[in-house]
Amino acid sequence: EPEVTQxxxxxxxxxxxxxxxxxxxxxxHLYFYWYRQIxxxxxxxxxxxxxxxxxxxxxxxxxxxxxxxxxxxxxxLKIRSTKLEDSAMYFCASSQGQRNQPxxxxxxxxxxxx
Amino acid sequence: GENVEQHPSTLSVQEGDSAxxxxxxxxxxxxxxxxxxxxxxxxxxxIIDIRSNVGEKKDQRIAVTLNKTAKHFSLHITExxxxxxxxxxxxxxxxYKLSFGAGTTVTVRA
Numbered sequence: 001e002p003e004v005t006q007x008x009x010x011x012x013x014x015x016x017x018x019x020x021x022x023x024x025x026x027x028x029h030l031y032f033y034w035y036r037q038i039x040x041x042x043x044x045x046x047x048x049x050x051x052x053x054x055x056x057x058x059x060x061x062x063x064x065x066x067x068x069x070x071x072x073x074x075x076x077l078k079i080r081s082t083k084l085e086d087s088a089m090y091f092c093a094s095s096q097g098q099r100n101q102p103x104x105x106x107x108x109x110x111x112x113x114x
Numbered sequence: 115g116e117n118v119e120q121h122p123s124t125l126s127v128q129e130g131d132s133a134x135x136x137x138x139x140x141x142x143x144x145x146x147x148x149x150x151x152x153x154x155x156x157x158x159x160x161i162i163d164i165r166s167n168v169g170e171k172k173d174q175r176i177a178v179t180l181n182k183t184a185k186h187f188s189l190h191i192t193e194x195x196x197x198x199x200x201x202x203x204x205x206x207x208x209x210y211k212l213s214f215g216a217g218t219t220v221t222v223r224a
Contacts, residue, residue: 033210033211042203
């Protein structure tokens with residue numbers, strides 16, 4: 001069964017540094033998402049992306065965050081100047097269609113900001 | 115925005131018994147309700163979903179019910195097994211994003 005893959009599995013970064021999290025969505029999926037989960041808390045939506053554009057973003061997704069699909073397979077999340085509170089598990093997800101279609105999650109990247 | 119409430123936060127059941135988790139949502143325009151199972155340190159895994167034009171859906175030992183009028187939906191696991199132990203999240207969506215509940219930690223006692 002095809003899966004969403006994410007790299008790296010764990011990223012440790014100094015506060016203030018830039019970090020890029022990478023995802024390879026399922027190949028025939030058209031909609032891509034980033035979510036985050038702070039330890040012990042619920043999964044929170046960050047952003048959705050379709051046709052090379054952001055389709056929706058949450059209030060968490062401020063100017064420090066950006067997303068990009070640099071080629072036909074990768075989908076990246078960049079945090080420009082990391083803060084301690086950015087420490088979380090970041091999940092990438094993808095779905096075939098927009099409405100009522102299952103979103104499949106990757107294994108996540110654990111981001112630790114020191 | 116959408117607010118999803120989930121309860122209970124923890125649930126301990128004897129192996130073989132049933133487990134029920136309940137969620138309520140606030141946005142009447144939400145029309146898609148998936149349930150995810152997350153084992154420690156792993157990805158959320160979709161286990162079942164229901165759309166707003168359906169009242170109930172079953173898949174082997176798991177079932178989900180939806181009451182659109184009351185804006186609540188429930189997950190039912192029958193004949194629980196030790197491998198059912200995990201955190202279960204409900205979610206609601208009307209367009210792009212999934213809004214998740216806070217999760218229920220289910221422990222199945224042997």
